[in-house]
Amino acid sequence: MSIAHDHPLHSWFWPAVHGGDPFWNIWYSEPNCRYWLSQVQIPQGATLRLTARFPHARYASYQTYTPQQRSIDMLTDHEWTPAPGADNPYRAGADRAADERNYTIDVVAEPVPTEPSDRRPDTLYAGSAADLDYQTICYRVYLPDDGRDVTGGVGIPEPELHLADGRVLVGDEAREVLALGPGHKYRLRTPFPSLTDYLAVRDQEAAPLGFPATNPLHWQLFIGYPQPASDYTGESVPEPKDAGGFNDNRDTRYVYAHVSRMHGEVLVLRGKMPTTASAPNGETRMPGDVQTRYWSITQNESFYTQRGTGVLCDQDVPVDENGWFTIVTSTTTDRPRNATAENGVAFLPWPQNGDGAGDFDYGLLVLRNLVPNPDFAEAVGQIPWVGDEKATMGDYLPTATYMSRQEFEALDQDVTP
Incomplete structure (x- = not known):
């Protein structure tokens, strides 16, 4: 609306x-x-x-x-x-x-x-x-x-x-x-000084299928703009004093993952939703005991264009009685028929322009926790360093499975457990 x-x-x-x-x-x-x-x-x-x-x-x-x-x-x-x-x-x-x-x-x-x-x-x-x-x-x-x-x-x-x-x-x-x-x-600050520089690392010879996306999907704590360049070059990640980026918001932290339709036309995410300040039943008071004020997952173009293209926030995502969610991300053309809220599934559209530089199969997932409770041990902001994502977040870090549209449609209509 x-x-x-x-x-x-x-x-x-x-x-x-x-x-x-x-x-x-x-x-x-x-x-x-x-x-x-x-x-x-x-x-x-x-x-x-x-x-x-x-x-x-x-x-x-x-x-x-x-x-x-x-x-x-x-x-x-x-x-x-x-x-x-x-x-x-x-x-x-x-x-x-x-x-x-x-x-x-x-x-x-x-x-x-x-x-x-x-x-x-x-x-x-x-x-x-x-x-x-x-x-x-x-x-x-x-x-x-x-x-x-x-x-x-x-x-x-x-x-x-x-x-x-x-x-x-x-x-x-x-x-x-x-x-x-x-x-x-403000000029757009990017780890890639020009489109030529970006294409040179994206289109390098002998790059694996869907590069830099991997299967299984690989979540990373975002620690600053030198990091995305290392995803393409393989160079070691610098250690900035503070996790974040240009114009970073100190109230939020992110994990991100490169994704590609080369690994499957539908990507299914399963995870646990933290409690938030969403008010689905018209609550009029601000809660004080939630795990994070706000949660979201977005689809985006590449680190070259840095354009956000779609979002699901906590109140958009159906959860079961135990707080688990299922999210499908694909192009609208490949959206499975049973990827609907009525079936307990949230849908996140794939970036229409891919990476924004000619790779229409590319996407970039970013998961945010905004104003997490200090006692929420599985919050993104509790991750000590890159590589500690799953050990810290546990079920709150979504698992990801690539599949075809037909494979997802073959699941029960109600895909929540």
Whole structure:
């Protein structure tokens, strides 16, 4: 169902919207998520104040980055202090549909304090103004509630610039002083500098069938952009200080797997779904005892284009009485007749353009846990290093079986155990 945009999606301060089509679709944007980016010059001693309302959505956050798109600081929805008389709907037990949901966040051009106790409340640190030409701010909203637009039905945050001398600037005056940078023109960072470089490693001689996909499927913890190049070259994986990538979200971690229809026209995934903050029965309170706030699996093009093409999130996937799911991913043409929700099966379409560079059999699966509970021992974020995926995640890491459409259709109509 198409939802009308009840609020402006851009402003002078938020000039670009990232996400699945029809938005700027790069960086493997989760199709249920939208990202707003701004790049500004905050004067020394000034505070950039963002005034907004908590979105009607599963998740929201603010994060700051270096010009190289590495994370500096982050504030997640449940950490924001509501305005007097308002409620924070993301805290355990809170009313998710509360009417009063105002808040403010301050952004300062200062380094993150070494001691957490030295942090100012509701303050996002964007790095020293002396060290950075611009301060880069990202605002995210995941999975708006049914019937809400991509902003979660509340619009995008409004900026005020509070200068050190006490003046407060808005509108064109603030825009002139903040001197917007080129953040909305970020180039696509990729492990492959050019299409020629990508094709050279993809189409190398003596590559095995479906390369770089394997059968059996091979899940890997994502640890940063040097890693995908090693999937093609065989070079050893570097050891970055932090798992993630350019514009990584500290609240989520990923496992990924190259897949190919050369191994079978239908890929069947079986695994256990963690408990989440989905509200299938109209629950009005935010739960506090779930294993992860949000779960999803996506199909994507290659690490060259980094386009997200399809998504299933927790509320889209039927599960049996023990929490197990079955997902089929294939082209829509090869979709088995019994791959339906009525039969307990979720369907994830294969990327229409394959890898986005001529290999129409290619796909890339990415599985996310967003805001996992620290006590969820099988969460993606608990994986110590590449190679420890199955030992850590157990049944929460899906198994995968390639087969033909006819083979899947020969299964019982109700394929759940």
